[in-house]
Amino acid sequence: MTVKELRDELRSRGGKISGRKPDLIQRLIDLDEKGVVSSPQTSGRDNDEEWYVLEPVISDASHHANASANSTFDQLGSVHIELPVLTTLLFVNKPSGMSTLPTRQQLLQKIGDNSRNDDEFRLPSFPCLSDSVKDWLINHPDGIKRMERAKKDEDQWWNSLLQSMSCVNDRNIQKIWKKKKRQREKQAEKLSTFEPRPVHRLDIDTSGIVCIALTPYALRTAGMLFEQKSRESSENKRSKEKGNTQSVEKRYVALVEGDMKSKDNKNQEQFIISHSIGKIWVQDSPGSDASDDGHHEWACDILGNGRVAFCRPGDTDRQMPLKFVHGTLRDALTSCRVVDMGLKNTSKMDVTRIELTPHTGRGHQLRLHMASLGHPIVGDEMHGLFKQNKFPELNGGKLCLHASNLSIECWRWHDNKILRGRAIVSSQPQF
Structure with missing residues (x-):
């Protein structure tokens, strides 16, 4: 845990927060042994502040929404564009006081590393969003339906893409078709062991929208969009002043x-x-x-x-x-x-x-x-x-x-056609 996280936990338990990191760790251990727990109001762990699912609003790109092409391939446009399928993304609202991913000590506990006896391993940890969402997707009926639809829609997307490309008599397209076919096979192999996980992070203290990938391909493509957003902005600062639209906007x-x-x-x-x-x-x-x-x-x-x-x-x-x-x-x-x-x-x-x-x-x-x-x-x-x-x-x-707001480009099904659009998600703060 960081010094800041240690002080937050001590403060929620009414402990002293001054001193070096080893001192803070020892105080937490002492409080834990005495059974002193966090105050629900300050720790953000009360039942009124659980995560919940957010449903996106869809905005289709005009040049795709108005298209009148006969084939799925024409609707897709450039086959080089890699975007996640809408239903393979889950948007949730994270409360303050919840970590997006497991903390270090939670990871050690998961792998059964009982050989460690250092102070940091013994510390209490924050509730974890990714673990909670994963449990919901695996065990809750609504979560199970989400996972089933995500896999079904992505499978249909791959079938439509490969079938459309196979019908095009173009050497370059055929090369891409072979590459995409191998890519799909690799993604299918990963699917059996894949665990849904966040595409990006929010600080423990920050509340709001988090995007969860439900398939390996969704994690890869959505992750690339988030990385591309940061890279392009860093390389071309003036584009933001002109209001240019990015694949991901937060x-x-x-x-x-x-x-x-x-x-x-x-x-x-x-x-x-x-x-x-x-x-x-x-x-x-x-x-x-x-x-x-x-x-x-x-x-x-x-x-x-x-x-x-x-x-x-x-x-x-x-x-x-x-x-x-x-x-x-x-x-x-x-x-x-x-x-x-x-x-x-x-x-x-x-x-x-x-x-x-x-x-x-x-x-x-x-x-x-x-x-x-x-x-x-x-x-x-x-x-x-x-x-x-x-x-x-x-x-x-x-x-x-x-x-409060997140939008991301994606593919989606509409009237048996694949359209390119944006998933727009909103969430209201508590302040």
């Missing part, structure tokens, strides 16, 4: 500290943040020379020269000229739109509702970019001024960051 809703309109240099409703993000090494004990007495933290390059790493406002220790870990600094791009400025909470402090669109997928990107402007996300202990920006009346004191 939007988040957040509450940030302060009235953003009062910032003279950001007195606008929409702008772009482009600070690169990388990792730095932080010593747990000031002045210690031990190479293992510390941990990595995400930080952004606020000066654009790779010399000053920013972690959180007002923390002088974190704004010193710290070196980024070699090879970790990467371009990061976020669009920010102010939705509602000058809101008040019960503490009579200003907060602003914003909409964030990440065009790259860097670690803690949205948190760091907003904190670098002096407007940390409400409830963000890691990159905000925790005492000033955690308000219990807002989202129960938890992080006010929610993945």
Whole structure:
């Protein structure tokens, strides 16, 4: 577990959160042995905050929706385009306080590694979205139907694609047909042992939409779209300013500290943040020379020269000229739109509702970019001024960051034809 996760768990149990990582680990172990459990309100583990399925709205691409071609192949267009079939994707809403994938100690327990007796292996872990969804897909009647339809529709898609290609008298198409046929055989072999899994991740503290792949081909193609989104945005930043559409688009809703309109240099409703993000090494004990007495933290390059790493406002220790870990600094791009400025909470402090669109997928990107402007996300202990920006009346004191919109290109069946379109999913935050 990270230092942040350790402190979250200690706080939910009423334990002391200061000190080095080994101290935090020992405190958790002591509390666990005493039977001190987490408070449901702060841990996000109460029954009112379970994950649930989200149904997408479909938007067909105009040049496919209006097509009048007679064959499936003509409807498909270019056979080079690899997209998941709509029904092979499951969209769910993840609550705050749930990990997207298993934690390290959960993985060790799964493989039966009982030889380990270190402190970290004995720690309690967060509830896991992927395990819970997988159990639903395997054991619940509705989940079983989802899996059966996913396999059936994808099988039909492969049959239609290969049959249409086999009828085309073109040498290049025939080469692609042979390649696709081998690809299908490989995917069929993987299907028997495949376990549904998330295509992307959300931080434990972040709530919102997660896309789950139900087949190996869906995981491969959807994963490629997410990677392509981040890569293309990094290579061509201007495309975002022009509003070009990507294969995958994500939007988040957040509450940030302060009235953003009062910032003279950001007195606008929409702008772009482009600070690169990388990792730095932080010593747990000031002045210690031990190479293992510390941990990595995400930080952004606020000066654009790779010399000053920013972690959180007002923390002088974190704004010193710290070196980024070699090879970790990467371009990061976020669009920010102010939705509602000058809101008040019960503490009579200003907060602003914003909409964030990440065009790259860097670690803690949205948190760091907003904190670098002096407007940390409400409830963000890691990159905000925790005492000033955690308000219990807002989202129960938890992080006010929610993945509210996701759209992804896909194939879908309609009137016995295959159309290319977009699955659009929405989810409302609790703040």
